[in-house]
Amino acid sequence: MKTRAASLFATLAIAFVADSAHATASGTTVITNGTLINPGTGKVTENAVITIQGDHISAVGQTSATDIPKKGDRVIDARGKFILPGYIDTHVHFFQSGDIYTRPDAVDLTSIRSYKDEHAWIDRNKLDTLARYIRCGITSVVDVGGPMWNFAMRKFANSTEKAPRVAAAGPLISSVSRPQLELNGDPPIVKIETPEQGVQLVQKLAKEKPDYVKIWYIVNAENPVEKFRPIVHAVIAESHRLKLRVAVHATELEAARTSVEEGADLLVHSVTDKLVDDAFVKLLKEHGTILTPTLVVFERYGRTFANKLNLTPEEKAWGNPEVIASLDVTKIPADKIPERIKTALANPDAVLDRIQKTYDIALKNLKTLQDAGITIAAGTDAGNIGTIHGPALFREFQLMKEAGLTPMQILQSTTANAAKTFGGETGAKIGAIEPGKFADLVILKSNPLDDIARTSDIEAVMKNGILYPAEK
Numbered sequence: 001m002k003t004r005a006a007s008l009f010a011t012l013a014i015a016f017v018a019d020s021a022h023a024t025a026s027g028t029t030v031i032t033n034g035t036l037i038n039p040g041t042g043k044v045t046e047n048a049v050i051t052i053q054g055d056h057i058s059a060v061g062q063t064s065a066t067d068i069p070k071k072g073d074r075v076i077d078a079r080g081k082f083i084l085p086g087y088i089d090t091h092v093h094f095f096q097s098g099d100i101y102t103r104p105d106a107v108d109l110t111s112i113r114s115y116k117d118e119h120a121w122i123d124r125n126k127l128d129t130l131a132r133y134i135r136c137g138i139t140s141v142v143d144v145g146g147p148m149w150n151f152a153m154r155k156f157a158n159s160t161e162k163a164p165r166v167a168a169a170g171p172l173i174s175s176v177s178r179p180q181l182e183l184n185g186d187p188p189i190v191k192i193e194t195p196e197q198g199v200q201l202v203q204k205l206a207k208e209k210p211d212y213v214k215i216w217y218i219v220n221a222e223n224p225v226e227k228f229r230p231i232v233h234a235v236i237a238e239s240h241r242l243k244l245r246v247a248v249h250a251t252e253l254e255a256a257r258t259s260v261e262e263g264a265d266l267l268v269h270s271v272t273d274k275l276v277d278d279a280f281v282k283l284l285k286e287h288g289t290i291l292t293p294t295l296v297v298f299e300r301y302g303r304t305f306a307n308k309l310n311l312t313p314e315e316k317a318w319g320n321p322e323v324i325a326s327l328d329v330t331k332i333p334a335d336k337i338p339e340r341i342k343t344a345l346a347n348p349d350a351v352l353d354r355i356q357k358t359y360d361i362a363l364k365n366l367k368t369l370q371d372a373g374i375t376i377a378a379g380t381d382a383g384n385i386g387t388i389h390g391p392a393l394f395r396e397f398q399l400m401k402e403a404g405l406t407p408m409q410i411l412q413s414t415t416a417n418a419a420k421t422f423g424g425e426t427g428a429k430i431g432a433i434e435p436g437k438f439a440d441l442v443i444l445k446s447n448p449l450d451d452i453a454r455t456s457d458i459e460a461v462m463k464n465g466i467l468y469p470a471e472k
């Protein structure tokens, strides 16, 4: 073990010298004496020694008399602590702040804050938003759709030190339009009416090298499942021809089934209208489709509007305070309360009942898919009203636990499984603590395998080899 680690170390040390111009931290850091948890393999290593060179993990072993650290190394003594790969949230939207003004297509409060001002707020606060992810131990996120601005945001995040790694999709290819969200001719949602239009948009997006092409498969009376299918078919075929992966929002069983039959790589929501059937499970398995259950967002719109928001201690502590303050709907002037909020406030029990009915199906479906061996990746839809950038992930873990997933399964979903949604060179270097991976990790004060709630009991977070003590 030691010899192998040592020789790996030597190999990587050479690689590091060649690459040192790009390193963001210098020298060697050794984390000793902690318990290392690698959810991807399920392996737990006590008295672990993790050696970090620059932005990479160079060796992983166990403490012994002659083992590293060497003189001059920076040593982090993690005795009594638990070390995990950095968490990954596979479903966020940076073009949305999570505040009450962020979706004027859902509730129009533009007479209080215009959509232009809302977007300006988001752009002005992007460093703050990114830093909050690091505070929560989230070292990578997938932005599954927004305006073309998303690609600039991805570039900004990926050149910012205290920020998660960002993969991004551009505008959502949709059966419906949302003109309320369009600024400067850069809409986040584009209504596509013919397969040819879909192909053209994919070709335009391809120039930005998106990590995903995103389809927003909205089903309603005017848009039955079959009507949009030719567009789904054409968009996925063209994306795959261009070696681009496709993520689909589909919450009805038949829309989700159609998406997978057409080749969707990632489903970013749970099915909520029906319990999944064996044929659907088999289909996901055959296609190797990844599913992000995205549970927390289902409760947050309704609970916000009904003045029943159940933010967790993590969200209250680490969420943006301006965003959280805006969610108090009782502060909206009476003459400006939108109809949807009025209705919710008049009958909050009906709202909570609807949320419960959705969860009755979604949680059961998650358990079925997990038990069947489908790759489940954790995600929140952060940025939607009431779903807080960063700490929303801890509420997502709670809901996954309610569905019956074990702590190890939940940890897998936010590390090794989530890394698969990232894809490419970056995806291959995140989600595990192994030589050659990026030094992205979380050090916890207590054992998350005993209780998933402890995932927020954070001592320190490391991203790219740079350590951020929680207190800072």
Ligand SMILES: [Zn+2]
Pocket: 091, 092, 093, 144, 268, 381
């Ligand atoms: Zn979403």
